[in-house]
Amino acid sequence: MKNKILSEMAQKITPYQWAKNVGLEVLRFDTNTLPNPLPCIKEFLNELINSCPINEYGDPSYVKLKKLISKYENTPENTITVTNSGDEALDIIGKAFLNNGDYFLIQPHIYEIFKSQCEINRGKAVEVPLLEKTFGTDIKNVIKVLKNKFVKITFVCNPNNPTGTITKLEEIESILKNTSGIVLVDEAYREFYGVTCVPLLSKYNNLVILRSFSKFGAMAGARVGYLLANKKLSQVFDAVRFPLGVSYFSCKLAEKLLELDQNWIKEQTKMIKNERERFSQLLEKLGFFVYPSQANFILVDFGKKAKEICQKLKENNILIRDRSNKKYLEGCVRITIRNQKQNNILVNSLKKIL
Numbered sequence: 001m002k003n004k005i006l007s008e009m010a011q012k013i014t015p016y017q018w019a020k021n022v023g024l025e026v027l028r029f030d031t032n033t034l035p036n037p038l039p040c041i042k043e044f045l046n047e048l049i050n051s052c053p054i055n056e057y058g059d060p061s062y063v064k065l066k067k068l069i070s071k072y073e074n075t076p077e078n079t080i081t082v083t084n085s086g087d088e089a090l091d092i093i094g095k096a097f098l099n100n101g102d103y104f105l106i107q108p109h110i111y112e113i114f115k116s117q118c119e120i121n122r123g124k125a126v127e128v129p130l131l132e133k134t135f136g137t138d139i140k141n142v143i144k145v146l147k148n149k150f151v152k153i154t155f156v157c158n159p160n161n162p163t164g165t166i167t168k169l170e171e172i173e174s175i176l177k178n179t180s181g182i183v184l185v186d187e188a189y190r191e192f193y194g195v196t197c198v199p200l201l202s203k204y205n206n207l208v209i210l211r212s213f214s215k216f217g218a219m220a221g222a223r224v225g226y227l228l229a230n231k232k233l234s235q236v237f238d239a240v241r242f243p244l245g246v247s248y249f250s251c252k253l254a255e256k257l258l259e260l261d262q263n264w265i266k267e268q269t270k271m272i273k274n275e276r277e278r279f280s281q282l283l284e285k286l287g288f289f290v291y292p293s294q295a296n297f298i299l300v301d302f303g304k305k306a307k308e309i310c311q312k313l314k315e316n317n318i319l320i321r322d323r324s325n326k327k328y329l330e331g332c333v334r335i336t337i338r339n340q341k342q343n344n345i346l347v348n349s350l351k352k353i354l
Contacts, residue, residue: 027345033218069258083241084250086211091117092241093208103123104126105145106126107160143174146178165292187211191265192269208229209228276298307324309350
């Protein structure tokens with residue numbers, strides 16, 4: 001029966017699927033988070049004991065945090081919009097650009113929130129699937145669509161979630177040159193790849209870059225992200241976003257991370273990249289096909305036994321991300337790279353299951 005109160009979109013939207021009621025005893029390889037908390041957390045908490053004006057609002061313009069991000073990204077402060085997570089940033093993008101029925105382009109399989117947030121904002125999806133087997137960008141068909149349709153937003157996830165594959169900078173430039181809309185490049189996993197589009201910001205007015213402290217900064221629970229774009233677009237994003245969307249605690253923690261722990265970020269990134277290689281080789285020795293990845297996770301083909309293996313791991317308090325029933329990803333699972341000890345626990349559990 002049709003609900004007369006809810007909007008048409010609210011009646012048909014599918015909520016994002018995640019594991020629920022997960023206890024602390026569960027080892028999580030399903031969320032692409034870092035295995036270790038940031039070192040500055042102790043100093044951050046000690047400072048709160050002495051000064052915690054939580055009864056007041058924080059700085060709605062995030063001046064200090066923007067200055068620190070500006071140095072980290074090597075881009076002017078007026079190109080930065082601080083957001084409550086990368087997901088709020090995507091909602092801002094949808095609100096800023098989409099009218100009812102406007103087209104946006106995604107490349108499945110890709111981060112599902114791109115589609116859901118744009119559809120909530122009344123956009124209409126155009127899909128150009130990634131290339132079979134390699135999961136590379138089908139650049140020819142992307143450009144073909146862009147030349148034949150007025151696409152408001154083209155999404156590029158680089159590295160891509162959940163495949164871990166990348167889109168080359170020259171391909172991104174080709175997309176930027178062939179669209180009259182904007183190109184949103186999600187660089188949430190950039191540190192694990194080492195290549196960025198930031199230098200292109202001064203060259204292309206239609207480029208927007210999305211970033212998240214959840215991944216490079218081990219701050220998934222704090223929910224802080226940001227957008228990078230030209231000055232005019234950044235002014236629009238600041239007008240669209242919630243005026244105080246990022247909590248006082250989260251903002252201060254992000255500041256402390258960039259003030260004290262940038263060397264730690266580099267060390268963690270190096271550890272994850274080394275573990276990514278070692279862990280992939282261990283899984284290949286078990287007979288699984290591992291897709292090459294430039295992120296802090298890998299896509300692994302478990303074949304027809306994917307669901308069975310995932311369930312048995314769950315019974316052993318280990319969670320991995322089952323993607324085996326998704327179109328284009330049949331039989332595949334996504335596994336977060338954690339530290340050596342944790343990765344070995346997963347490998348040993350897989351050996352017992354097999």
